[in-house]
Amino acid sequence: MQDRNFKGHAALFVAYIIFGLNTPIAKKALEHEELFSAQALTFYRICGAAVLFWIVSLFTKRETVSFRDLILLFTASLFGISVNQMTFLAGLAETSPIDASVIVTTAPIMTMILAAFILKEPVTWKKAIGVLIGASGALLLIFTGDTSKQHQTNTVGNLLCLASVVSFSVYLTAFKQIILKYSAVTIMKWMFLFAALCCLPVCWNDIVTVNYSGFTTDLYLEIIYIVAFASFVAYLLLPIGQKLLRPTIVSMYNYIQPVVSSLVAVALGMDRFGWLKGSATALIFLGVYIVTTSKSYAQLMAEKEKNLPSHKGEFEG
Numbered sequence: 001m002q003d004r005n006f007k008g009h010a011a012l013f014v015a016y017i018i019f020g021l022n023t024p025i026a027k028k029a030l031e032h033e034e035l036f037s038a039q040a041l042t043f044y045r046i047c048g049a050a051v052l053f054w055i056v057s058l059f060t061k062r063e064t065v066s067f068r069d070l071i072l073l074f075t076a077s078l079f080g081i082s083v084n085q086m087t088f089l090a091g092l093a094e095t096s097p098i099d100a101s102v103i104v105t106t107a108p109i110m111t112m113i114l115a116a117f118i119l120k121e122p123v124t125w126k127k128a129i130g131v132l133i134g135a136s137g138a139l140l141l142i143f144t145g146d147t148s149k150q151h152q153t154n155t156v157g158n159l160l161c162l163a164s165v166v167s168f169s170v171y172l173t174a175f176k177q178i179i180l181k182y183s184a185v186t187i188m189k190w191m192f193l194f195a196a197l198c199c200l201p202v203c204w205n206d207i208v209t210v211n212y213s214g215f216t217t218d219l220y221l222e223i224i225y226i227v228a229f230a231s232f233v234a235y236l237l238l239p240i241g242q243k244l245l246r247p248t249i250v251s252m253y254n255y256i257q258p259v260v261s262s263l264v265a266v267a268l269g270m271d272r273f274g275w276l277k278g279s280a281t282a283l284i285f286l287g288v289y290i291v292t293t294s295k296s297y298a299q300l301m302a303e304k305e306k307n308l309p310s311h312k313g314e315f316e317g
Helices: 002-030 038-057 067-092 097-104 107-118 125-143 155-174 176-181 184-208 217-244 247-267 275-292 297-307
Strands: none
Touching: 002 038, 002 067, 002 097, 002 217, 002 247, 038 067, 038 184, 038 217, 067 097, 067 155, 067 176, 067 184, 097 155, 097 247, 097 275, 107 125, 107 155, 125 275, 155 176, 176 217, 184 217, 217 247
16 A cells, blocks of 8 residues: 555656646747747647657557547547647746746645536535635736736736636546546547647647747757656656545645746746745645645545444333
């Protein structure tokens, strides 16, 4: 059991380190707006990961996926990859790396809200307070962003990043069973394939207008990182952590991403971390902590059954 837990923790730790590094790296790549757009980079990311997952699937155990499950995986890919990645990169192009990475930490709160509607998970007072605190931090960050060109932060970009979080939360909540049913490679090879097919018509005009003559070695390396690590390796590791650890523990790893992103962004001079962002970050972290440490539906039911009065021997003389 300890080995399984260590494997799950290691998988999530590495995945979120990769995600944390991806935010400033992708932001740096998107600074070359004269060469390609965020939509073109999205297609590179999705299509490249699809190719890598299908290549790896040739060397792993083949799993037969039913037609019904393929339909579910297609729908899951819309929320978990297509909309999620398109809105995130589009938002990142308009906002700062720190804002984008902090907004991502609202995922556990979004997941909790959706779970209440989709999975009928009860919303306790503790969860409600956590959501209110976290939401206030997100709103503070979104609507007080510096709209100057120097800091590259605006409300639209933050809202797009928030839409990305909502989309991925829908994926985690509504498609939990299909995630657990198949191996990570099987799930991701189909999801990225479907996502690539869906993104192709949307991104086509952006793809054909890419100016490859202006690409530098650094830019190629940034794109390789986004495709090979942030899209392939990280998405390969995430299901491993989800299967081996409790959802509460998994969601806590969201803390790693903004810390890594912020440190790298500030170190590279891409952003600054003032008291306003610090306050918003603290509120979001506090809200996420309250929500993720609140009791689940299964825990509440178990406690309810445990506290039921025993009638054994009630009529015994």
